[in-house]
Amino acid sequence: xxxxxxxxxxxxxxxxxxxxxxxxxxxxxxxxxxxxxxxxxxxxxxxxxxxxxxxxxxxxxxxxxxxxxxxxxxxxxxxxxxxxxxxxxxxxxxxxxxxxxxxxxxxxxxxxxxxxxxxxxxxxxxxxxxxxxxxxxxxxxxxxxxxxxxxxxxxxxxxxxxxxxxxxxxxxxxxxxxxxxxxxxxxxxxxxxxxxxxxxxxxxxxxxxxxxxxxxxxxxxxxxxxxxxxxxxxxxxxxxxxxxxxxxxxxxxxxxxxxxxxxxxxxxxxxxxxxxxxxxxxxxxxxxxxxxxxxxxxxxxxxxxxxxxxxxxxxxxxxxxxxxxxxxxxxxxxxxxxxxxxxxxxxxxxxxxxxxxxxxxxxxxxxxxxxxxxxxxxxxxxxxxxxxxxxxxxxxxxxxxxxxxxxxxxxxxxxxxxxxxxxxxxxxxxxx
Numbered sequence: 082x083x084x085x086x087x088x089x090x091x092x093x094x095x096x097x098x099x100x101x102x103x104x105x106x107x108x109x110x111x112x113x114x115x116x117x118x119x120x121x122x123x124x125x126x127x128x129x130x131x132x133x134x135x136x137x138x139x140x141x142x143x144x145x146x147x148x149x150x151x152x153x154x155x156x157x158x159x160x161x162x163x164x165x166x167x168x169x170x171x172x173x174x175x176x177x178x179x180x181x182x183x184x185x186x187x188x189x190x191x192x193x194x195x196x197x198x199x200x201x202x203x204x205x206x207x208x209x210x211x212x213x214x215x216x217x218x219x220x221x222x223x224x225x226x227x228x229x230x231x232x233x234x235x236x237x238x239x240x241x242x243x244x245x246x247x248x249x250x251x252x253x254x255x256x257x258x259x260x261x262x263x264x265x266x267x268x269x270x271x272x273x274x275x276x277x278x279x280x281x282x283x284x285x286x287x288x289x290x291x292x293x294x295x296x297x298x299x300x301x302x303x304x305x306x307x308x309x310x311x312x313x314x315x316x317x318x319x320x321x322x323x324x325x326x327x328x329x330x331x332x333x334x335x336x337x338x339x340x341x342x343x344x345x346x347x348x349x350x351x352x353x354x355x356x357x358x359x360x361x362x363x364x365x366x367x368x369x370x371x372x373x374x375x376x377x378x379x380x381x382x383x384x385x386x387x388x389x390x391x392x393x394x395x396x397x398x399x400x401x402x403x404x405x406x407x408x409x410x411x412x413x414x415x416x417x418x419x420x421x422x423x424x425x426x427x428x429x430x431x432x433x434x435x436x437x438x439x440x441x442x443x444x445x446x447x448x449x450x451x452x453x454x455x456x457x458x459x460x461x462x463x464x465x466x467x468x469x470x471x472x473x474x475x476x477x478x479x480x481x482x483x484x485x486x487x488x489x490x491x492x493x494x495x496x497x498x499x500x501x502x503x504x505x506x507x508x509x510x511x512x513x
Contacts, residue, residue, distance in 0.1 A: 082476065083159035085183070086111045087150065087174055090118045090166030090273055092265050093188045093218065095125035096468035097163050099266075101137050104476055105161075108140045112153040115145045117334075118166070118273050125266060150174065154181040161186060161479070165218075167273075168288075169281045172197045172204070175215065179207045184214045186475050189291040191217050191496065193283030198500045205489050214484060216475050217492060220467035221292045222299060225440075225460040226400045226410040227389070231300040232436060233398045233414065233454075234391050238428035241395030241417070243301055246368035248315060248361050253301060253369040255293040256388040261324070262332045262378040263385070266465065272332050274339050277324060279355050285373050286319050286358025286506055287499040293371045294495045300391065302365060306487045307494040314498065316361040317506035321353035322375050332377075360502035383408045385464075395420045396429075409461075416450040426452075 083106040086094055098109065113119045129137040144152055153162075154177060162178045164171055165188035172192050178185050185208075192201045208215040221227055234240050246252030261277075263270050275281040282288065298307055329352060330336055338352060345353050356375035361368065379385070387410055389400040396417055402410040416425055429452055430445055437443040442457035462470070478484050 082106065082161050082479065084109045085153060085159040085162045086113070086122070087153060087162050087164050087178070088113045088118075088166045088170065089122040089163075090275070091188060092121070092125065092165075092270060093468065094163055094165035095122050095129075096265075096465050097165075097186070097218075097472050098126050098137065098139055099129050099465060100135075100469040101139075102469075102472065102476060104480075106159075107138050108142060110142045110144065110153070110156070110158045112144045112149040114147070114149060117271075119143075119145070121271055128266060150177065154178070157181060157183065160184055161475075164188065167275055167281050168193045168283045172200045176200055176204045176207065179204055179211055179213060179215060182211050182213060184479060186216055186218065186472065188218050190283055190287050190499070191492075192500065193287050193503075195500055195504065198496055201496055202493060205493065212482075214475075214478055216478065216484065216488075217291075218468065218471050219292065219295050219299075220464060220471055221296055223462070223467040223470040224410065224464075225456055225462070226412045227296060227300070229412055229436065229440075229443075229454055229456070230389065230391065230398050230400055231303065233396075233412075233432065234300055234393065235303060236428075236432050239396055239414065239425065239432050240391075240393035240398065241420075242393060243367055244392050244394060245366060246392065248368060251361065251368040251370040252392050253297050253367065254372075254388070254390050255296060255370070256372040256374075257289055257293060258374045258376065258386045259289060260376050260379045260385060261322075261328070270332070271334055274329075274333050274335055274342070277329065277333075277352060277354050278342055278345075280341075284319055284358060284503060284506075285356035285375055286317065286360060287503050288356075289373045289375075290358060290360065290371050290499050290502070291495060293373070294498050295491075296389070297364060297369050297371070298491050298495060301367065301369075304485065304487050307364070307491045309494060309497050311365045312362060312494060312498050312501070314360060314362040314501040314505055317359065317502040318509070319355050319358040319503075319506040322356045322377070323347070324352040324354055324377060326350060328377050358502070358506060360498075360506070362498060362502070364498075393417060395425055412454040412456065414452045414454070420450075422450055 161184045244252045359372045386402045399413045433445040444455040446453045
């Protein structure tokens with residue numbers, strides 16, 4: 082395999098190269114317009130090459146002509162295109178690459194509006210005709226608490242059956258808090274100005290929610306094909322994060338907002354960025370709720386956070402990442418009302434022993450109606466490491482020449498959910 086990197090406007094493009102892969106050539110062809118986004122990408126990869134511990138050995142060939150995309154399609158010096166950048170352009174990059182017979186590994190979201198969703202469906206049809214693969218980077222499937230949550234939810238002796246829930250008390254709830262200013266690979270993250278333009282980045286309800294909707298499908302209905310008529314979006318809303326001119330300058334390096342953001346400024350001259358969203362929907366009759374918040378910067382000693390609860394007839398399986406958990410994701414099991422506590426405790430101890438065969442050192446703590454799964458640090462890989470894990474999985478699919486039978490229809494279902502939520506939120510939400 083040989084990688085092509087196309088218009089790497091997002092730092093996720095570099096994270097794919099944080100490690101080496103035995104079946105991937107060291108030379109990577111980078112096709113992009115010149116400018117600070119490309120410069121930042123090259124700096125990150127070079128930092129991986131020059132680090133003291135386990136340095137990488139990537140060699141990068143640059144093509145920065147104005148027709149860089151057409152040049153890539155004509156040259157085709159590799160067979161896997163990595164796309165992580167401007168989301169408005171992404172779906173056309175995906176479509177064109179597939180048409181040229183190239184495999185595509187794309188960062189989320191692959192589409193940000195209804196027109197893009199139609200193109201995405203056509204792109205999957207194109208991939209099938211061309212006998213190439215299209216796959217998006219779902220890093221959260223590789224977080225250890227999520228992996229174990231999925232295992233427990235699908236253990237009937239512990240979990241029982243997934244309840245149906247309601248709008249006010251969903252069966253599945255996933256919440257996520259993110260921050261515009263953060264550190265990546267130990268350095269302050271420099272974001273491009275377009276990241277704050279929802280016409281280019283997409284609103285929050287179609288961005289991070291992509292991960293959360295994916296996890297709901299992946300954990301609650303593993304390896305089951307999900308059809309579009311299995312999904313009903315019931316409620317959706319969106320509201321802005323207010324970004325001051327000083328904050329914008331801090332994270333982008335620009336002194337002022339560009340002209341294309343002027344229409345999104347409030348009376349005080351701050352940006353209203355619709356980065357926040359909530360949606361309630363049913364999936365195969367099960368009520369789910371997804372909630373995403375973007376703040377500017379996390380308080381000292383904290384970071385991005387995640388909360389997840391999946392409710393069963395025997396137990397609820399919960400991930401918490403708040404102050405009590407020292408802002409580190411931790412996994413809990415709590416008895417559902419009416420559960421036989423002695424029977425549930427015995428089942429959970431038995432299941433923990435089985436899981437410990439795959440994850441030595443895993444332990445169970447607690448008694449009564451609430452337990453915690455104690456997870457050794459060695460399994461707690463960080464978000465950056467998950468990109469390499471996604472790439473390794475994609476490489477196995479490339480070697481096999483196919484994705485799992487449920488992966489493509491469920492990807493389409495995932496984006497159908499987020500786009501339906503966006504359209505409903507835009508019609509009904511009141512600015513908060």
